[in-house]
Amino acid sequence: MYETMCQLDRGAFIAGAASALVTSALLTPLWRANASGLVKPQHSSRYVLWLQRMQTGESAAEPFSVDGRSVYMPGYERLCGVLRDLHVPLQEGDVQMSMRTIEALWSVQQYLARAGIQEPIVVHSGYRTPRTNANTEGAARQSYHMWAMAVDFHVPNVAMDYLAAICMACPARGGVGYYPGGWVHLDTGPQRYWSG
Numbered sequence: 731m732y733e734t735m736c737q738l739d740r741g742a743f744i745a746g747a748a749s750a751l752v753t754s755a756l757l758t759p760l761w762r763a764n765a766s767g768l769v770k771p772q773h774s775s776r777y778v779l780w781l782q783r784m785q786t787g788e789s790a791a792e793p794f795s796v797d798g799r800s801v802y803m804p805g806y807e808r809l810c811g812v813l814r815d816l817h818v819p820l821q822e823g824d825v826q827m828s829m830r831t832i833e834a835l836w837s838v839q840q841y842l843a844r845a846g847i848q849e850p851i852v853v854h855s856g857y858r859t860p861r862t863n864a865n866t867e868g869a870a871r872q873s874y875h876m877w878a879m880a881v882d883f884h885v886p887n888v889a890m891d892y893l894a895a896i897c898m899a900c901p902a903r904g905g906v907g908y909y910p911g912g913w914v915h916l917d918t919g920p921q922r923y924w925s926g
């Protein structure tokens with residue numbers, strides 16, 4: 731069980747997005763084919779996160795919760811699989827990601843959906859074993875990637891500075907790293923910001 735979802739539902743983040751973007755929401759059919767030609771699969775749950783892994787192309791659009799209070803394990807585990815460490819064997823690299831981090835990604839995607847942007851979160855890096863982290867250029871030694879609490883990603887057709895600004899506005903966020911060259915880092919550790 732976890733409780734941050736309800737805070738997200740009440741948060742100014744989602745409410746603000748909804749009120750600012752009513753017009754585009756009315757004019758934009760949900761989950762039509764997007765600019766990439768991809769169509770997000772339909773699920774009855776609203777707690778669906780759509781991920782794609784940059785290196786392998788594998789994707790998952792899965793509900794991590796059905797009721798917003800408890801974890802839906804089959805969907806959650808598939809999402810964790812997309813976020814695994816690709817540099818080590820599966821049994822070592824596929825771990826349970828922080829639920830708060832999953833929620834933070836979901837709320838960023840919800841914000842974009844309300845702006846009429848139907849695209850997957852394309853994952854560059856999720857969980858990292860300490861060994862992989864040590865071999866990652868520029869990685870912090872105490873990176874939250876090693877705690878399964880951080881994700882590096884971009885969203886197709888979304889400018890990196892806009893994406894970083896959305897992450898900064900997300901109430902569930904901890905650290906946000908802005909890398910203009912191609913990705914944003916989002917973790918759920920202490921709140922901080924940096925530009926890479």
Ligand SMILES: [Zn+2]
Binds near residue numbers: 875
């Ligand atoms: Zn990162």
